[in-house]
Every structure is written in structure tokens, then in C-alpha cells.
Amino acid sequence: DFVGRDHTSAEATILLVENDSVVLDRTPFYAESGGQIGDTGLIETKTGKAHVVDTVYGAPGQTRHLLGTVEGHLDVGQTATATIDEERRAAIARNHTATHLLHYALREVLGPHVKQQGSWVGPDRLRFDFSHYEPITPEQMAAIEDLVNADVLTNVAATHEEMSMADAQARGAIAFFGDKYGDVVRVLEAGPHSVELCGGTHVSALGDIGLVKVVSEGSIGSNLRRIEAVSGAGAIDLLREQQHIVAEAASVVGVPAETLVEGVTKRMADLKALEAENKKLRSLAAAGRSDELAASAQNGVVVARVDGVERDDLKEMAMALRTQDGVDVAILGAALEGGGAALLAAVSEGAPYNAAELIAEAARAIKGGGGKGEAFAMAGGKDGGAIDEALNLARQAAGLKPVD
Numbered sequence: 001d002f003v004g005r006d007h008t009s010a011e012a013t014i015l016l017v018e019n020d021s022v023v024l025d026r027t028p029f030y031a032e033s034g035g036q037i038g039d040t041g042l043i044e045t046k047t048g049k050a051h052v053v054d055t056v057y058g059a060p061g062q063t064r065h066l067l068g069t070v071e072g073h074l075d076v077g078q079t080a081t082a083t084i085d086e087e088r089r090a091a092i093a094r095n096h097t098a099t100h101l102l103h104y105a106l107r108e109v110l111g112p113h114v115k116q117q118g119s120w121v122g123p124d125r126l127r128f129d130f131s132h133y134e135p136i137t138p139e140q141m142a143a144i145e146d147l148v149n150a151d152v153l154t155n156v157a158a159t160h161e162e163m164s165m166a167d168a169q170a171r172g173a174i175a176f177f178g179d180k181y182g183d184v185v186r187v188l189e190a191g192p193h194s195v196e197l198c199g200g201t202h203v204s205a206l207g208d209i210g211l212v213k214v215v216s217e218g219s220i221g222s223n224l225r226r227i228e229a230v231s232g233a234g235a236i237d238l239l240r241e242q243q244h245i246v247a248e249a250a251s252v253v254g255v256p257a258e259t260l261v262e263g264v265t266k267r268m269a270d271l272k273a274l275e276a277e278n279k280k281l282r283s284l285a286a287a288g289r290s291d292e293l294a295a296s297a298q299n300g301v302v303v304a305r306v307d308g309v310e311r312d313d314l315k316e317m318a319m320a321l322r323t324q325d326g327v328d329v330a331i332l333g334a335a336l337e338g339g340g341a342a343l344l345a346a347v348s349e350g351a352p353y354n355a356a357e358l359i360a361e362a363a364r365a366i367k368g369g370g371g372k373g374e375a376f377a378m379a380g381g382k383d384g385g386a387i388d389e390a391l392n393l394a395r396q397a398a399g400l401k402p403v404d
Contacts, residue, residue: 002063004028004039005160005201009083014045014076021064022050022074028084029055031063035119036096036200038066041084048072089201091123094209094232097158097190097202098148099126101212102229103174104194105147106130109140117224121200125215125230132225136217148212151191155207159189160198173197211235290321293330300328300351301398303391307334311342315378318346329353331394333362335384341366343390344378358397362390 003010007028016023022043029052032038038055043065053068065082074080099119107114110132118129136144168187174196175181181197188198191206203209210232217227230238247257255263293304302321306314314334321330328351333343343362345355355377363369368381381390392402 001026002028002030004030004084004089008086008089009081012080012082014074014078014080017074017076020067021058022052022067022080023058023062023064024080024082027055027063027065027082029063029065029082030084030089030201031055031057033057034198034200035099036092036121039084039089041082043067043074043080043082045072045074045078045080047078048074050074088123090208091232091234092121093201093203095123095126095230095234096121096198096200097188097206098152098209098212098229098231099128100188100190100194100196100198100202101148101151101206101209102126102128102144102227103130103196104151105144106132106227108147108193109143110136124234125228127226127228129220129224129226131223133223135219136225136227141214141217145212145214147193151193152206152209152212154191155205156191157205158191158203160186160202161189162186168197171195208232211239213238289317290324290330293317293321294324294327297324297327298400300326301331301395301400302327302329303331303395303398303400305333305387305391308337309334310336311378311380314342314344318344319376322346322348329355329358329398331358331391331398333366333387333391333394335387339382339384341368341381341384341387341390342378343368343381343387343394344376345394346376347374349375353398359390359394361397362393365390365393 003026010026010028012024012026014022015025029039029041030036032055040054041052043050043052048071050070051068052065054066056064056066058064099121103116113131115131117131120127162184165181165183165185168185171187172195173187185197186199187195188202189195212229212231213235214227214229217225220226246260250257250260253260253263253267293302296302296304306317314332318330318332321327327348329345329347331345333341335341343359343366345358347353347355354374356372359377359379363379363381366381366386367383368379395402
């Protein structure tokens with residue numbers, strides 16, 4: 001017999017001890033069902049104390065208390081005191097009743113096509129799956145939260161009564177997805193708007209829920225979405241965490257928290273200006289270096305190793321180099337600071353070379369690939385130590401003799 005709606009602790013007789021689980025003749029522990037997870041707590045006798053880590057249904061009508069740590073021993077026939085984790089149960093109840101309010105608010109804002117497709121209720125959060133065909137907009141989400149919290153603030157009683165299915169239907173009770181119901185059902189009336197069948201545990205007044213805050217919402221399938229939310233102390237923890245993040249970010253940016261957005265916007269503008277200036281300086285440096293490299297051209301071909309640069313710098317240098325007088329093709333390679341190698345070829349307009357063909361074999365030497373294009377080709381590889389060998393192969397492809 002489940003006595004946990006009215007009691008958090010009860011005297012009971014042990015009927016079965018088997019496979020790290022215990023069965024009692026009566027229990028305040030709620031077994032996982034209808035999306036609500038099972039209770040935890042303690043079972044104590046004169047000879048031992050067992051920590052219940054979960055509660056589930058076994059055979060029909062049988063509640064199994066799954067045991068973790070056991071001190072001493074529990075025996076069949078002993079009288080035991082079964083006590084649930086009351087604080088955890090209260091947190092679960094807040095989230096469970098909040099789930100019903102959320103269902104009402106979703107239907108109110110999005111439309112009556114919204115139907116529950118699954119749920120999970122624990123002490124730290126709630127999860128609610130529902131039918132809907134598009135993402136919830138920020139404006140809709142604000143309206144949903146406002147409806148839920150408006151009902152919470154009424155602090156009206158939440159009644160949870162047993163009645164016939166016929167009476168429940170007469171009240172307009174909505175059945176939750178996946179639950180099985182008999183001729184006698186429990187109806188939760190949570191405030192002025194939510195009337196639903198539910199066998200779980202709930203708060204006695206809506207004000208007990210505290211603030212309800214949605215954490216996330218997203219698609220989990222075709223026309224199927226999932227929303228997660230927190231209530232009570234969980235909502236306070238969430239707001240405190242977000243407040244800490246804002247304060248920490250403001251400290252990094254160097255502005256008061258209340259002007260964080262303006263501060264970040266200004267820093268981003270400054271960063272873009274610096275990036276533009278840096279790109280201009282890199283282009284100038286590449287052009288200057290290209291003058292130096294152009295002097296090393298042999299039969300119009302420049303082949304050079306240029307370390308200490310990134311791929312974009314290497315490209316800027318090659319593109320500038322191929323426009324120099326006396327240069328038909330520029331082949332550059334670099335062992336990159338972050339690991340790996342880069343190899344590229346840039347061909348001047350009208351020159352009798354194919355950029356991709358010039359570095360095809362060289363790319364294999366650095367354990368890489370890519371490099372397509374007649375006028376310009378770039379290849380990346382894993383072996384920066386083979387860049388000299390690769391450049392020698394490119395020299396030969398351009399008709400030059402390899403160097404030692």
C-alpha cells in the first residue's frame with residue numbers, strides 16, 4: 001500500500017529481501033511512473049539501516065525499494081521504519097505540478113493542437129515533450145512563463161482527488177500521454193486552468209512551486225519538441241548562476257554589469273578595427289617580402305620556404321609575388337606553428353604552368369592533399385618536417401634542379 005501522499009515516514013513489515021531490493025507491506029516511497037522518478041531515503045530496523053537509491057514497480061502491485069549502502073542486515077518479517085528524503089520529494093512535487101501548469105500554458109499560447117508526448121520529473125528539473133510544428137519564439141516563451149507564474153502567484157490550493165473516470169471526464173480532465181487508467185483515477189486540479197489525470201505527487205498550494213523558469217526548448221523529432229524548466233530553489237540557482245556569469249563577463253570586459261552589452265559591442269568594434277589594421281599590415285609585409293623573394297627567381301620561377309607565417313599570410317605573399325616583374329610562378333611552403341605544413345603555387349597570367357600540377361607530388365610528400373586550380377593551388381599536410389623535400393619536388397616539377 002502506498003501511503004506517501006499523506007506521510008513521509010511509515011512503520012511497515014518487510015515481506016521480501018532479494019537482489020539488493022526490499023518489498024514492504026506499506027510504503028511512503030513513490031515508485032517511478034508517469035514520468036516522475038522514484039523516491040530515495042532510508043529503511044531502518046533494529047538490526048540494520050539501508051539507503052534506498054531508487055523506487056520502482058516490480059510485479060503488479062509490488063513496490064521494490066532498490067538498496068545502495070546497507071549497514072547491518074534486514075530480514076523478512078522485521079518491523080521497519082521507512083522514511084523518504086522529504087526535501088527531495090518536495091522538489092519533485094514542485095516540478096511535477098509545474099509540468100501541469102506548463103502544459104496548460106503551452107496550449108493557451110500555441111494552440112489546442114499541443115499534446116503531451118512524454119515527460120520526466122526529477123528534483124532538479126522537469127522535461128516536457130509535446131507536439132508542435134515550429135520553434136517557440138522569445139515572445140511566445142515569455143507569454144508561457146508569465147501564464148505559469150501568474151497561476152503560481154495566486155497560491156490557490158492544488159487538489160488531488162480520487163474519482164471515477166466518468167466524473168473526471170465530466171470535469172474536463174486531460175489524460176497525460178502514456179499513462180494507463182482504470183475505472184478509478186486521480187485528478188489534479190492545479191489552479192483555475194489546469195485539470196488533468198495524474199497519479200504522481202504534487203504540492204498542496206501553487207505558491208509552494210516558487211518561480212518557474214524555462215531553461216531550454218528545441219526539436220527532438222518531426223513536429224515534436226522538448227522543453228526543460230526549473231522551479232523553486234532550482235530557479236533561484238539558475239538565476240544566481242546567470243548573474244555570476246554576467247558579473248564575470250563584465251569584469252573581463254572592464255565595464256559595470258548593467259552596461260555589459262554596450263561594453264561588449266564597443267570591444268567588438270575595436271577588435272574589428274584592429275583586425276582590419278592587422279590585415280593591412282600583413283599585406284604590406286607580404287608585398288615587401290615579395291620584392292626580396294623575386295630577386296631569387298630562376299627562369300621566372302621562385303621556390304622558397306617561408307616559416308613563421310600562417311596560411312593566409314603565405315597566400316598574400318604568393319599573390320603579391322606572382323605580380324612582380326620577371327616572376328612567372330611562385331611556389332611557397334611553410335611548416336606551420338600550430339603543426340602541419342602548407343604548400344602553394346601561384347601562376348602569373350599567361351605563364352605556361354599549371355599550379356595544381358606543380359605541387360601535386362609535393363603535397364603527397366607532406367602527407368597531404370588538395371591543391372586544385374590552374375592559376376592558384378594550395379595544399380595542406382600533416383608532416384611539417386618534410387617541407388624541404390616537398391619544395392624540391394616542386395622545383396623539379398617546374399623544371400629546376402633540386403637543391404641540397
